[in-house]
Amino acid sequence: MSATWFDLGARLRAAHDGAPTQVAAYSTSLPVNAPVAVLTWREGGQIHIEATDGREVVAAAGPDALAALTGLGVRLGAVHRTLVVADRATVSDLATLARTAGHEESASVIGWWDQRADHPGSGAVHMVVPAARARWVLGVAPEREQQLGTWMEWLGVQSEGATGLLELATITSGGPVLPGLLVMAEADSRSWKYHVERITTKGWDWRTSDTRKEAALGLATRNDATELFESLRLGDPMVAAREAWRGQVVTGHVVSHDDAHLVVEATAPLSRLRAGAEVAGWSGDPSQTEAAIQRLDKARIVSTSMSPTAVLTLVLTDCITRPGQFAPGQEVTLRPAPVSDTVQQRRRMGMSSRYSRSGNWLAGRGKPTVRRADVPFDVLLAAADD
Numbered sequence: 001m002s003a004t005w006f007d008l009g010a011r012l013r014a015a016h017d018g019a020p021t022q023v024a025a026y027s028t029s030l031p032v033n034a035p036v037a038v039l040t041w042r043e044g045g046q047i048h049i050e051a052t053d054g055r056e057v058v059a060a061a062g063p064d065a066l067a068a069l070t071g072l073g074v075r076l077g078a079v080h081r082t083l084v085v086a087d088r089a090t091v092s093d094l095a096t097l098a099r100t101a102g103h104e105e106s107a108s109v110i111g112w113w114d115q116r117a118d119h120p121g122s123g124a125v126h127m128v129v130p131a132a133r134a135r136w137v138l139g140v141a142p143e144r145e146q147q148l149g150t151w152m153e154w155l156g157v158q159s160e161g162a163t164g165l166l167e168l169a170t171i172t173s174g175g176p177v178l179p180g181l182l183v184m185a186e187a188d189s190r191s192w193k194y195h196v197e198r199i200t201t202k203g204w205d206w207r208t209s210d211t212r213k214e215a216a217l218g219l220a221t222r223n224d225a226t227e228l229f230e231s232l233r234l235g236d237p238m239v240a241a242r243e244a245w246r247g248q249v250v251t252g253h254v255v256s257h258d259d260a261h262l263v264v265e266a267t268a269p270l271s272r273l274r275a276g277a278e279v280a281g282w283s284g285d286p287s288q289t290e291a292a293i294q295r296l297d298k299a300r301i302v303s304t305s306m307s308p309t310a311v312l313t314l315v316l317t318d319c320i321t322r323p324g325q326f327a328p329g330q331e332v333t334l335r336p337a338p339v340s341d342t343v344q345q346r347r348r349m350g351m352s353s354r355y356s357r358s359g360n361w362l363a364g365r366g367k368p369t370v371r372r373a374d375v376p377f378d379v380l381l382a383a384a385d386d
Helices: 003-017 063-071 086-099 106-115 128-136 142-146 146-155 161-172 181-204 212-233 239-244 341-356 376-384
Strands: 038-043 044-050 059-061 083-085 125-127 250-257 262-266 278-283 295-306 312-323 330-338
Touching: 003 239, 003 250, 038 086, 044 063, 044 086, 044 161, 059 063, 063 086, 063 106, 083 161, 083 376, 086 106, 086 125, 106 181, 106 295, 125 128, 125 312, 128 142, 128 312, 142 146, 146 161, 181 212, 212 341, 239 330, 250 312
Parallel strands: 038 083, 083 125
Antiparallel strands: 038 044, 044 059, 250 262, 250 330, 262 312, 278 295, 278 330, 295 312
16 A cells, blocks of 8 residues: 555545545635635737636736736735635736736735745635645546646536636635644734835835845745645644555554653554654554544654564654553554744744844855865765765
């Protein structure tokens, strides 16, 4: 059994039932806020759009497209609105229009949407196709799942164009939200407030290139958002069950547990968890991620070993469990330690402080000091391979 076979089974079930197969218990999307749905296509050397806010439908091309969006209320304000699109390509089309057109009021909002679209879990941009694929599998070839029309057909959306896109967004963003995802909404609010203040009070031109500090922090926020989103996804019991077939989640039975070590014998010889990794876990199989009574809040893998009979053993230390130690023979599931958004914020604050120091050559101030040192041969070989 592998994740590929797991996915194939879900796909075959969907084909048999004639309905999407659910593969996630939670929505990976925040609820949409005053959404504006936009479709784009290229024709005659221009980018065309069709957009709606649920009350009015507009269509335009080229520079007129931005004016049409402004007419739908896409402008700077106290609260940001959600852009609803099929996928990332639509956001890129809108960004192309915004960067090359005049100073239309909607252009700066599009610039912000383009930036937030790179942050998984953000509620600023709702991409319906990726959101749908994160929750369901269809009984069609995987390539067809990347098409908007396929999802509209399988999820029973009767309307067409931007109106149908908006209706589909109510389905893909509906249901219980992935626990912990609300921190993304807070990040969206902070980012929007900063964006609006820079433009309205400092006259900032959002089209200008980032400084080195801005580029570094922008990359850090994108990486942190991806890391946090993937970590939160493992809290979904249905996702955890699939990840067990990729080795990202490991299920096994306790061999022994004392004050020094927790020894676990894995059910399958498959693990992406390596020595030195921080992990967490719970009693029971992957689907018990929420219902488990006994939990491993934190631990560190000391070593992993594979026996001649392909039995994988993991030895853990520094274990923090509640309400007590695991019993020998007890089933337990391990996963990478959850990511803390608070720790991520502190790390970015430290990075910002370092980039502000005088003499920081990474920020363009001063020059690096030349130093020579011996380099291990294996490091040289690895660099040569890269």
